[in-house]
Amino acid sequence: MIEMKYFGSYEAVTPGELIADEGRGGDGTYTEGNKIFSKYLGTVGYNGDVATVSPIRSIYIPQEGDEVIGKITEVSNKYWVVDIGVPYYTRLDARDLNMRVNPGELDSVIERDDLIYARIFRVSPGRMADLSMRGSRYSKLPTRTISSVEPVKLPRLIGKEGATINAIKTTTKCNILIGQNGIVWIDGDEKNRVAALSVIKLIDESYYDPNLKEKVDKLLDYVRTKI
Amino acid sequence: MYEQRFDGRKFDELRKIEAEVGVVPNAKGSARFRIGNTEAIAAVYGPDEVKPRHFEKMDRAVLMVKYDMMPFSVPDRAKPGIDRRDMEIAEVLMNALNRAIMVEEFPQMMININVYVTQADAGTRCASLTAASMACADAGLPMRDLVASVAGGKIGDSVVLDLTKEEEDFEGGATDVPMAFLPSKGEILLLQLDGKVSKEDLKKVIELGKEGAQKIYEIEREALKRRFSNESKS
Numbered sequence: 001m002i003e004m005k006y007f008g009s010y011e012a013v014t015p016g017e018l019i020a021d022e023g024r025g026g027d028g029t030y031t032e033g034n035k036i037f038s039k040y041l042g043t044v045g046y047n048g049d050v051a052t053v054s055p056i057r058s059i060y061i062p063q064e065g066d067e068v069i070g071k072i073t074e075v076s077n078k079y080w081v082v083d084i085g086v087p088y089y090t091r092l093d094a095r096d097l098n099m100r101v102n103p104g105e106l107d108s109v110i111e112r113d114d115l116i117y118a119r120i121f122r123v124s125p126g127r128m129a130d131l132s133m134r135g136s137r138y139s140k141l142p143t144r145t146i147s148s149v150e151p152v153k154l155p156r157l158i159g160k161e162g163a164t165i166n167a168i169k170t171t172t173k174c175n176i177l178i179g180q181n182g183i184v185w186i187d188g189d190e191k192n193r194v195a196a197l198s199v200i201k202l203i204d205e206s207y208y209d210p211n212l213k214e215k216v217d218k219l220l221d222y223v224r225t226k227i
Numbered sequence: 228m229y230e231q232r233f234d235g236r237k238f239d240e241l242r243k244i245e246a247e248v249g250v251v252p253n254a255k256g257s258a259r260f261r262i263g264n265t266e267a268i269a270a271v272y273g274p275d276e277v278k279p280r281h282f283e284k285m286d287r288a289v290l291m292v293k294y295d296m297m298p299f300s301v302p303d304r305a306k307p308g309i310d311r312r313d314m315e316i317a318e319v320l321m322n323a324l325n326r327a328i329m330v331e332e333f334p335q336m337m338i339n340i341n342v343y344v345t346q347a348d349a350g351t352r353c354a355s356l357t358a359a360s361m362a363c364a365d366a367g368l369p370m371r372d373l374v375a376s377v378a379g380g381k382i383g384d385s386v387v388l389d390l391t392k393e394e395e396d397f398e399g400g401a402t403d404v405p406m407a408f409l410p411s412k413g414e415i416l417l418l419q420l421d422g423k424v425s426k427e428d429l430k431k432v433i434e435l436g437k438e439g440a441q442k443i444y445e446i447e448r449e450a451l452k453r454r455f456s457n458e459s460k461s
Contacts, residue, residue, distance in 0.1 A: 012451075012452040012454075012455045014364060014373060014447070014448045014451045014452065015364050015369070015370035015371065015372055015373055016370065016371055016372025016373055016409070016410075016411045016412070017411070017448075018411070028369075030329075030369075030371070037371075037372075037411075039329065039369040039370065039371075040364075040367060040368075040369060040370075041364040041365060041367065041451050041454070042367075043455075055367045056365070056367055056454065056455075057255065057256070057365070057366060057367030058367055059274055059333075059367065087273075087274055087275050087276040087336050087337075126335070127276075127334075127335050127336075208455060
């Protein structure tokens with residue numbers, strides 16, 4: 001248990017600020033001796049004997065097992081090059097599809113500028129990542145509205161056991177798909193898509209607001225009257 | 228002899244400071260820092276792929292720092308573009324920021340830091356460094372601490388803090404010592420000297436600079452924390 005707390009929960013800290021003298025440093029912290037310092041500009045949290053800092057802004061680093069949304073930037077003979085918004089060279093091999101594709105005929109299945117939902121199955125040193133679309137969950141996505149939310153804010157967008165995102169889905173009658181790289185794909189009627197987008201933007205802008213839930217509920221109520 | 232400062236400040240008093248973050252919406256992080264009539268705007272982009280490729284480091288991120296003075300920043304127009312002075316200052320800013328940012332977390336990547344001086348009245352490298360460190364924190368980069376930077380020096384026989392251009396050109400002889408610190412660690416990241424100073428006086432200047440940096444550090448932190456209340460308003 002951390003007895004001596006220098007900050008309250010969700011209080012803002014800047015890099016280099018001392019947040020605890022004892023306990024363990026969790027995400028977003030670094031330790032020097034016994035002292036735990038913040039690594040980011042963000043909000044502090046104490047959980048038992050672990051002190052953490054969740055940053056204001058984050059950078060997505062690919063991890064094995066993450067499900068992401070990406071855009072095809074290049075079609076080669078045996079693979080596609082995919083842009084998932086990271087400084088990594090990301091590829092989808094023709095063998096990692098559910099169906100069999102002949103070499104050289106890749107653009108008959110997925111063309112340039114198409115969107116895909118896929119899984120990262122390997123991250124190799126040298127900033128390379130390999131995607132896989134094996135499995136029924138993954139597919140090519142038709143062109144619809146796209147938005148991007150920073151990865152640290154995704155837990156807020158999803159909510160407890162998906163509460164927030166499900167509320168948005170049912171209220172706006174949209175099908176929403178979230179990639180762990182922060183790209184959000186929204187499918188539905190044009191009017192509903194705009195409504196869903198406005199809710200997502202609200203969460204993106206004020207994700208550390210303690211009253212966020214009320215704000216979102218209010219906006220959803222307003223949306224309900226319009227649809 | 229220099230007994231009374233031109234602008235009526237005390238010898239250990241800073242000029243009026245303004246600090247603000249989020250001034251460049253298109254950048255990942257940005258900041259504006261103003262001290263007296265010196266103002267710098269910093270914008271941070273990245274991490275990104277390293278271009279050109281041969282700058283790439285296998286174990287850490289490469290910082291690309293650009294420092295430039297706007298043509299209108301000085302009384303007689305500054306020539307646009309990067310000159311030798313700009314390159315040197317960019318280099319010292321990069322060395323200081325390398326210690327502050329945890330570059331080892333982004334191997335083989337590049338972080339772009341652009342600093343522009345919109346008004347110059349001495350101490351531009353200090354203002355630039357302070358603005359750049361705030362912009363990096365705003366961009367969500369992992370850092371050991373914020374950098375607080377201030378110039379000290381000696382005018383005539385007096386040890387002073389935060390010189391103006393008028394004081395730097397004092398005909399009785401002036402020494403300019405730009406300094407940068409990691410305030411909570413007490414580390415020195417930048418120490419340059421232009422002029423003549425004795426060993427004892429240099430120690431006094433550094434002590435004075437440390438106190439000044441602490442005040443700047445408080446203002447930086449306050450400005451960064453304001454980011455939270457500002458954003459939730461919109």
